Every structure is written in structure tokens, then in C-alpha cells.
Amino acid sequence: MSKEILLVVEAVSNEKDVPKQVIFEAVETALASAAKRRFDGEAKVRVSIDQRTGDYKTYRQWDIVADEDYSAPDSELTTDDMEEMGLNIAAGEIYEEEIESEEFGRIAAQTAKQVIVQKVREAERAKMVAMYSDKVGKLVHGQVKKVTRDSLIIDLGENAEASLPKDALINRETFRLNDRIRALLQEIREDNRGSQLVLSRTSPEFMVELFRLEVPEIAEEVLEIRGAARDPGLRAKIAVKTSDRRIDPIGACVGMRGARVQAVSNEMNGERVDIVLWDDNPAQLVINAMAPAEVDSIVIDEDSHSMDVAVKSDNLAQAIGRNGQNVRLASALTGWTLNVMTAEDAEAKQQEESQKLIDLFVSVLDIDDDLAIQLAEEGFATIEEVAYVPMEEMLDIDGFDEDLVNELRTRAKEALLNQALQAEEQLESAKPAQDLLEMEGMDNHLALVLASKGVVTMEDLAEQSVDELLEIDGMDEERAAALILTARAPWFAESE
Structure with missing residues (x-):
């Protein structure tokens, strides 16, 4: 039996390329499992194999516990039991007694085989993970x-x-x-x-790695891929950059007669790849990413991290792409939400927003249209900017003197103070319902703010959208979504 164990360990270890220690442990587990069948309940058995000779011994084990903790007769003995046996073994230690060993041949085709196979699989998986973790x-x-x-x-x-x-x-x-x-x-x-x-094979990283394979400049880190976006099997975009002025990054990726980009495209089942130049200026990057469409103008909204992209009417379809593909890929590549529109629509939208701003200045600051238009044209977009932009900057505006600037700043600050007082009064008069106040994730201030906007109950909150809640100062998208989901929980409970 000893020689047979050594032969089995040697053969399995060589065949599966698994350390002999793993196979010995598997055989010990199998022999222990076979020996346990002689006992009732959850007996504990340990087998120890001499890895040099193949000889093995079997031991039954008991956990030593205090009398008051004794609960498992098949696997526990008490400290009193140890004293009666004349042994000095404390609680928490293990007492072992050698018992008759099972013959390896009786279980070779059953338990040992199953355990060995399992151990080998575990070892192979561990080896596989170690081999591929850095890949x-x-x-x-x-x-x-x-x-x-x-x-x-x-x-x-x-x-x-x-x-x-x-x-x-x-x-x-x-x-x-x-x-x-x-x-x-x-x-x-x-x-x-x-x-x-x-x-x-659909992730953008797959395409990036294909380019790394085909374009030596990328592998040598002379050329860098800064972004990638894909509509798998149809179209993709990558943004490339180099710090070496002698290298044309787009030309390097395209290759002689398009050989490099064609090799990548063929591996991706004919997927068309647009290669664009990376630019640290977000607006210029968007212009590059919208290719082959030509961009007329861009208006950036930093707060919403979006851009209005204006193109000529006859270029609109190309800018949007089939089923919105071009603008969707450009948005994914740049990380900005892109709103594509005609130049006429962009101008109309800008005029509408400018008129709203002019009307705001006229009504809140009590000034004439000409002065309001001048403020808007100078880039003032809020009453707060009029109130707190440094005096020196406002004095640089043609026709503005110190008296006019002071008067505008005073009126703006008074308007802001009045707005704050009105908001405070609305909060004080707002009376949120008890279910809204007690809702998980809600606090008193937020409940008052919601109530001041007409959202008084959980039902009212459940009917809101995330965008509507984002209008509240300090609210982020994650919290807004969580609050709405909590408010809608009764709906789902009723449907169940």
C-alpha cells in the first residue's frame, strides 16, 4: 500500500503538473474520509502520510472544551475527561488517539479518486490564476x-x-x-x-490592444491611445496623441496604404475605425471626435458637463450618424454629453437663453435693456456674478464707472438677499407630511425644501424624476435616484 501511494502521487503529480504536496494532502483527506465511516455522528479523523516511505497512520481527534461548553459527544471531550485519563490537556487544544488505518486499495477507486480530482482541479485553477493574473x-x-x-x-x-x-x-x-x-x-x-x-471581443480595450499589436509606436510608448469607444462590429473611434512632433499619430495608426488600421478592422469583423487626434482642450477634442462631420460652433455647459454642438443643416445627418451612432461614439470617447443641432437651432437657442438672461437683469436689477444686453454680452450669466465679480473687472467694461458698478452690485446683493428671505419663508411655511419626514434617507431640511416645491408626501416624491430633484442645491444623481426608489417602494409592494 505504501508503494502504491507513492506511485499514485508520482503519476498524478507528473500528469497534472501539480506539486506532490497537494496530492499527498488529497490522499490523506480521502483516507480520513473512509476512516470516519466507522464512527457515528461527526467524528474527526486525521491521516498523516510519511512522504518519504508512503507509510501512514490514522488518528481520531477530539476538541477539548470546558464542561459547560460540552455539546458534541462525537468530536469533543472535557477537561475533566482529560484529568480522569491522567492527561494535562487544556481547553482549546486537541487530543488524538491512533486508530486502525484503512487500506488504500479499498478506497482508491472511490473517495480517494474524487478527492484527488477535486484537489487537482483546485490546484490547476490556482496555477491558472497565478499564470494569467498579470494578463x-x-x-x-x-x-x-x-x-x-x-x-x-x-x-x-x-x-x-x-x-x-x-x-x-x-x-x-x-x-x-x-x-x-x-x-x-x-x-x-x-x-x-x-x-x-x-x-x-466587444470591449474598447480589445481594439486598443489590437492597435498596440499592429502599431509599434504604441508598444514603444511613443504614441498613446487616450480614449476609445465602440459600437461592436459596426463602428469605433480612438483618440491618439504623441509628444514626438516628428510622428503623425493618425498616420502611424493608419499605416502604409491603411494596412495597420485594416488589420485591426479585419480582426473586429470589418468594424470601421475613425482615428482622431487627442486634444487637452475639451471643445477641440469634441470637434475632432465628431469627424467626419464639420462643427460650426460649440457652447460648453460646465455644470451639466455637456456641450451644444452646432453643424450646418446639410451636415446634421452625418454629425448624428445612423441611429445616433456618430454622436454617441463621440460622446463616449470624450466623456461629454453632446447635443447636436443645426446652426440655426443653436442660434435660436442662444438667442432665447440670452433674452431670458436680459429679461432677468432688467426685472431683478431694474435696469434698461441696453445695460442688460451689455452685461450679457460681457459674459455675466447670473445675479451672483454681478454682485461679486471684482470691481476692477467691471470697471474694465466700456462706459462703466465706479458709481454705476457700485449701484449694480448693491442692487444685485439686495436681490439675492430678498430671494434668500423668500426661500426661508417658503421653508418655514412648508409642511411636509409625516411619511415624507420619516422616510429612509430623508432629513428635516430636505423635507422642508421638497415641501416648499410642492413635494409634500412620499407619493409626491415617487412621481418626481431624478432631473427634477437635481434642481435642489447639494443634491447629486445617486442620492436623488435612491430617494425616488425608496418613495416608490410601496408601489412595488402593492403589485406583489
């Missing part, structure tokens, strides 16, 4: 081993397998058994079956 976000190559309804199983070699979900395949893309495949190692996912390598 996450990189390209890997393999062969289609199995096709299931939800995914492809890819053999990466050296006993490593990966899963490529069907939704991570490019549109209209099909693979058969034994086909060679290239994909991005997106993550190492932990589940009930252990660690699993998950691949993707």
Missing part, C-alpha cells in the same frame, strides 16, 4: 474547445480554459470547434466553481 486587459490566443448556448469555451493551452460569453462576441460573428480565436482577457471571475477566465 488581465491583454490579448490572449486560443482554440474553440466547446460551444454552448451561452458561451464558447476556449482552450488557452497548458490546461487553461476561458469562457467567451456570446454577448461578448461581435455582431454576426460565428466560431466553430477548433477555430483559432483572439480575445481580450477581461477579468478573472470568482464563482461557486472557482476562478474563471472571462474573455471579450
Whole structure:
């Protein structure tokens, strides 16, 4: 039996490329499991194998506990029991007694095999994770081993397998058994079956890594890809930048006669790739990203992190793209929300907003249209700016003297004070309902603010949108969504 154990350990270790220690532990577990069957209940058994000779001994174990903690007769003994046996073993320690060992041959085809297989799988997974942990976000190559309804199983070699979900395949893309495949190692996912390598061919990083493979300047870090966005199988955009003025970043990615970008496109099932020049100026970056459409003008709204992009009427369809594809990719590439419109619509919108601002200045500051227009043209967008912009800046405006500036600033500050007082009065008169006050995530001040805006009950809050709540000072999108979801909880409870 001893020689047989050594032979099994040697053979399995060599075949599976797993450390012998792992196989010895598996055999010990299997022998202990077989020995436990001789006892009732949850007996504890340990087997120790001499890894040099293959000889092994079996021990039954008991946890030593205080009398008042005794609860498991099959696996526990008390300190009093130890005293009666003349042993000085304290609570928390383990008492062992050698028992007859099971013969290895009796269990070789059953328990030992199962445990060894399980241990080997665990060891292989651990080895696989160690091998691929530094390859996450990189390209890997393999062969289609199995096709299931939800995914492809890819053999990466050296006993490593990966899963490529069907939704991570490019549109209209099909693979058969034994086909060679290239994909991005997106993550190492932990589940009930252990660690699993998950691949993707639809992520923007897959395209970035393909360019890194095809364009030596990227691999050498002379050229940098600063952003990427994809509509898998249809169209993609990448933004590139270089600090070396001798290199044309777009030309380097395109390659001689388009060879480099064509190689990337072919790997992505014919996906068209727009290569644009990265610019640290967000507006210029958006102009570059909207290519091939030409941009007439851009208005930036820093607060909402959005831009109004104006194009000529005959260029609108190209700027938006089929099903909004071009503007959607440009938005994903730049990180800005882009509102594309004709130059005429942009001008009309700007005139409308300017007129609103002029009307605000006229009514709140009690000034004539000409002065209000001048303020708007100088870039003043709020009453707060009129009140608190430094005196020196306002004196630089043509026709503005110290008396006029002081008068404007005084009127603006009085208007702001009146608005604050009115808001305070509204808060004091607001009476939120008890269910709104007691709602999870609510505080008294916010409840008063909501009530002042007509949102008095949880039902009222449930009918609001996130955008409506964002109008409240200090409110962010995450909290607004959570509050609305909490307020709507009774709706879902009723439907159930």
C-alpha cells in the first residue's frame, strides 16, 4: 500500500503538473474520509502520510472544551475527561488517539479518486490564476474547445480554459470547434466553481490592444491611445496623441496604404475605425471626435458637463450618424454629453437663453435693456456674478464707472438677499407630511425644501424624476435616484 501511494502521487503529480504536496494532502483527506465511516455522528479523523516511505497512520481527534461548553459527544471531550485519563490537556487544544488505518486499495477507486480530482482541479485553477493574473486587459490566443448556448469555451493551452460569453462576441460573428480565436482577457471571475477566465471581443480595450499589436509606436510608448469607444462590429473611434512632433499619430495608426488600421478592422469583423487626434482642450477634442462631420460652433455647459454642438443643416445627418451612432461614439470617447443641432437651432437657442438672461437683469436689477444686453454680452450669466465679480473687472467694461458698478452690485446683493428671505419663508411655511419626514434617507431640511416645491408626501416624491430633484442645491444623481426608489417602494409592494 505504501508503494502504491507513492506511485499514485508520482503519476498524478507528473500528469497534472501539480506539486506532490497537494496530492499527498488529497490522499490523506480521502483516507480520513473512509476512516470516519466507522464512527457515528461527526467524528474527526486525521491521516498523516510519511512522504518519504508512503507509510501512514490514522488518528481520531477530539476538541477539548470546558464542561459547560460540552455539546458534541462525537468530536469533543472535557477537561475533566482529560484529568480522569491522567492527561494535562487544556481547553482549546486537541487530543488524538491512533486508530486502525484503512487500506488504500479499498478506497482508491472511490473517495480517494474524487478527492484527488477535486484537489487537482483546485490546484490547476490556482496555477491558472497565478499564470494569467498579470494578463488581465491583454490579448490572449486560443482554440474553440466547446460551444454552448451561452458561451464558447476556449482552450488557452497548458490546461487553461476561458469562457467567451456570446454577448461578448461581435455582431454576426460565428466560431466553430477548433477555430483559432483572439480575445481580450477581461477579468478573472470568482464563482461557486472557482476562478474563471472571462474573455471579450466587444470591449474598447480589445481594439486598443489590437492597435498596440499592429502599431509599434504604441508598444514603444511613443504614441498613446487616450480614449476609445465602440459600437461592436459596426463602428469605433480612438483618440491618439504623441509628444514626438516628428510622428503623425493618425498616420502611424493608419499605416502604409491603411494596412495597420485594416488589420485591426479585419480582426473586429470589418468594424470601421475613425482615428482622431487627442486634444487637452475639451471643445477641440469634441470637434475632432465628431469627424467626419464639420462643427460650426460649440457652447460648453460646465455644470451639466455637456456641450451644444452646432453643424450646418446639410451636415446634421452625418454629425448624428445612423441611429445616433456618430454622436454617441463621440460622446463616449470624450466623456461629454453632446447635443447636436443645426446652426440655426443653436442660434435660436442662444438667442432665447440670452433674452431670458436680459429679461432677468432688467426685472431683478431694474435696469434698461441696453445695460442688460451689455452685461450679457460681457459674459455675466447670473445675479451672483454681478454682485461679486471684482470691481476692477467691471470697471474694465466700456462706459462703466465706479458709481454705476457700485449701484449694480448693491442692487444685485439686495436681490439675492430678498430671494434668500423668500426661500426661508417658503421653508418655514412648508409642511411636509409625516411619511415624507420619516422616510429612509430623508432629513428635516430636505423635507422642508421638497415641501416648499410642492413635494409634500412620499407619493409626491415617487412621481418626481431624478432631473427634477437635481434642481435642489447639494443634491447629486445617486442620492436623488435612491430617494425616488425608496418613495416608490410601496408601489412595488402593492403589485406583489
